[in-house]
Amino acid sequence: MYRIPFLDLPPLAGAAGTVRLPGSKSISNRVLLLAGLAEGRTLVHELLASDDTAVMLDALRALGCTVEQDSASGALAVTGIGGRLPVHAARLYLGNAGTAMRPLAAALAVLATLQGGEFELSGVARMHERPIGDLVAALRPLGCTIDELGTPGYPPLRLRGTAGGRLALERAIRVRGDVSSQFLTALLLALPLAADAQDIVVEVDGELISKPYVEITLNLLARFGIAVRREGWQRFTIPQGSRYRTPGTIHVEGDASSASYFVALGAIAATGGDVLRIEGVGSDSIQGDIRFVEAAQAMGADVRTGPGWLEVRRGRWPLQGITLDANHIPDAAMTLAAMALYAEGPTRIEGIASWRVKETDRIAAMAAELRRVGASVVEGADFIEVSAPETWLPAAIRTYDDHRMAMCLSLAAFNPTVGARVPLRILEPHCVAKTFPDYFEALFALAKADPADIPVITVDGPTASGKGTLAAEIAAALGYGLLDSGALYRATGIAAMWDGVSPDDEAALATLAEGLDLRFGDGADAGRTWLRGRDITDELRLETSGLMASRVSAWPAVRAALHALQLSFRRAPGLVADGRDMGTVIFPDAALKVFLTASAQERAARRHKQLISKGISASLADLRADLEARDLRDRSRSVSPLKPAEDALMLDNSALSIEDSVAQVLAWWQQRRPFGHSA
Numbered sequence: 001m002y003r004i005p006f007l008d009l010p011p012l013a014g015a016a017g018t019v020r021l022p023g024s025k026s027i028s029n030r031v032l033l034l035a036g037l038a039e040g041r042t043l044v045h046e047l048l049a050s051d052d053t054a055v056m057l058d059a060l061r062a063l064g065c066t067v068e069q070d071s072a073s074g075a076l077a078v079t080g081i082g083g084r085l086p087v088h089a090a091r092l093y094l095g096n097a098g099t100a101m102r103p104l105a106a107a108l109a110v111l112a113t114l115q116g117g118e119f120e121l122s123g124v125a126r127m128h129e130r131p132i133g134d135l136v137a138a139l140r141p142l143g144c145t146i147d148e149l150g151t152p153g154y155p156p157l158r159l160r161g162t163a164g165g166r167l168a169l170e171r172a173i174r175v176r177g178d179v180s181s182q183f184l185t186a187l188l189l190a191l192p193l194a195a196d197a198q199d200i201v202v203e204v205d206g207e208l209i210s211k212p213y214v215e216i217t218l219n220l221l222a223r224f225g226i227a228v229r230r231e232g233w234q235r236f237t238i239p240q241g242s243r244y245r246t247p248g249t250i251h252v253e254g255d256a257s258s259a260s261y262f263v264a265l266g267a268i269a270a271t272g273g274d275v276l277r278i279e280g281v282g283s284d285s286i287q288g289d290i291r292f293v294e295a296a297q298a299m300g301a302d303v304r305t306g307p308g309w310l311e312v313r314r315g316r317w318p319l320q321g322i323t324l325d326a327n328h329i330p331d332a333a334m335t336l337a338a339m340a341l342y343a344e345g346p347t348r349i350e351g352i353a354s355w356r357v358k359e360t361d362r363i364a365a366m367a368a369e370l371r372r373v374g375a376s377v378v379e380g381a382d383f384i385e386v387s388a389p390e391t392w393l394p395a396a397i398r399t400y401d402d403h404r405m406a407m408c409l410s411l412a413a414f415n416p417t418v419g420a421r422v423p424l425r426i427l428e429p430h431c432v433a434k435t436f437p438d439y440f441e442a443l444f445a446l447a448k449a450d451p452a453d454i455p456v457i458t459v460d461g462p463t464a465s466g467k468g469t470l471a472a473e474i475a476a477a478l479g480y481g482l483l484d485s486g487a488l489y490r491a492t493g494i495a496a497m498w499d500g501v502s503p504d505d506e507a508a509l510a511t512l513a514e515g516l517d518l519r520f521g522d523g524a525d526a527g528r529t530w531l532r533g534r535d536i537t538d539e540l541r542l543e544t545s546g547l548m549a550s551r552v553s554a555w556p557a558v559r560a561a562l563h564a565l566q567l568s569f570r571r572a573p574g575l576v577a578d579g580r581d582m583g584t585v586i587f588p589d590a591a592l593k594v595f596l597t598a599s600a601q602e603r604a605a606r607r608h609k610q611l612i613s614k615g616i617s618a619s620l621a622d623l624r625a626d627l628e629a630r631d632l633r634d635r636s637r638s639v640s641p642l643k644p645a646e647d648a649l650m651l652d653n654s655a656l657s658i659e660d661s662v663a664q665v666l667a668w669w670q671q672r673r674p675f676g677h678s679a
Ligand SMILES: O=C(O)C1=C[C@@H](OP(=O)(O)O)[C@@H](O)[C@H](O)C1
Pocket: 025, 026, 027, 098, 099, 179, 180, 181, 182, 185, 209, 210, 213, 214, 330, 331, 354
């Protein structure tokens, strides 16, 4: 996940490949709650790991459930409370997860009333602006004591009761369904706790919105042994004697709302025989958002489906604007608004009043951010109408702590598909953690771009100038990839030592370099390097490897052999490359070139400190002499001698901290990006 203040997306031209979706949020949190209320152990496979499920899991633990990784199956094992509260007081923080707040509020109101207890539920500031009054109004007439601790009608809530209380269940429970379907879902998930003596009837007042989410609820209740009878969308009966029974093992489908971004991506950018394959959700899905596929097809997407998969290609182009009542797909419908950027004629999405009370006011937020990239937008109380930009603008997109704003607007980076070429900045990209922490990684793995559009920052400089550290920090700050080109020469040197190839045998060294089987770790393995499958991370840093690299890298044939490999690191969203000839030879078109220097004395002192800290004794004078000899060799070699590119910015860090150097380079970078004033 990108935990950075902003992520710059270069103009992206195409997409192809396979994406495996994370688990469905709506299924994950329902399954967790049901498993938590049931008796016995439930093995949950492919559970979504994200902010929304993390708060649910924390809540279950606080309520006395056991949650552990099952080592045999790799699934998450939840041992439920069997409908009996072992813990009678807790304060639960539920972030911005509607699927945790609403169902837990209902379940704990029921449990506190029957068994006694006091529970406080709170969330992020926005959660305290998301309505829950209709649920409270449904529960109070049953005898539940619910204190609204902030604004009436909104969390935080306190649910309390004394043991031995009873619930008035003789009459139908009435709940409004036109603000959020989650209130009805919450009642249906919670009331089986109280159904031992009689049927429980829930009736919906007004038109129920987001109906397919209630179908997910009914489906999963059935998996846990509760067969709710439904009459239309008005009346639901939980039969007397209902008890949660764990199915033992349950698999969570991939998230159909998350699939929408890739369906859209395929429709926009999978061209010329390319296919975008989406795994984890398909024609057999129980999620209503799978019907986003029909809407995307109406706009022109070429989609094939089967059980557990979707395959998308560009169909009609440009896409075609549509008018759609999207009440049945409130979350995925946002993606249609992003597809409208690539459509002929306006796209009008209706029946979406609920957008205004979700993670943010999504109608207002969408309108504002789509306009920022150049689209024309008309908004109303319950609709949005979007027309494609006439002129695309480079834009810094605000995301309003709304995962879907970040994911939807990222699609605007594919503007080269309609002849534009503007980069895009996504502010606070980590908001995707709510349901899809690795969304951007998944997107970049599929995206294709013209290499010339992918920004490169080069950091060249002599040995021990700190360029590796600086480059790594810059890459981390921007979310860019990292090329430690020195490691390629060092690895070639190590391979030569392993194979007994002489550092003077240019041809043999070049052959080694060409076939270098080198792998750089990412994610949890970031910073580690493997050569021929062997971890050489520590070996790479040895002085002997450095000296070998300096000799090996002097050969033109070796440098040529490693050229293509280095270019292949230029991938979205961008690259920071450090070495000696990054700005002069390998990436002469880099958008920012930094030449890092420090006095020989300072560099020798740093190296000395580094070695001593590793328990390796060294003489400062010897280190300085070695370093100067190496500088001379690097500067005076005939191919790619160490020298600043003509357009490089010089940075002498002899007296600078690492933070100062990083801040300086980032400041230079900001000056070169088009987002300065709007970010
Ligand atoms: O029950 C659910 O899992 C959900 C219901 C929908 O909310 P509304 O019923 O409030 O529209 C949806 O937007 C939300 O992301 C998940």
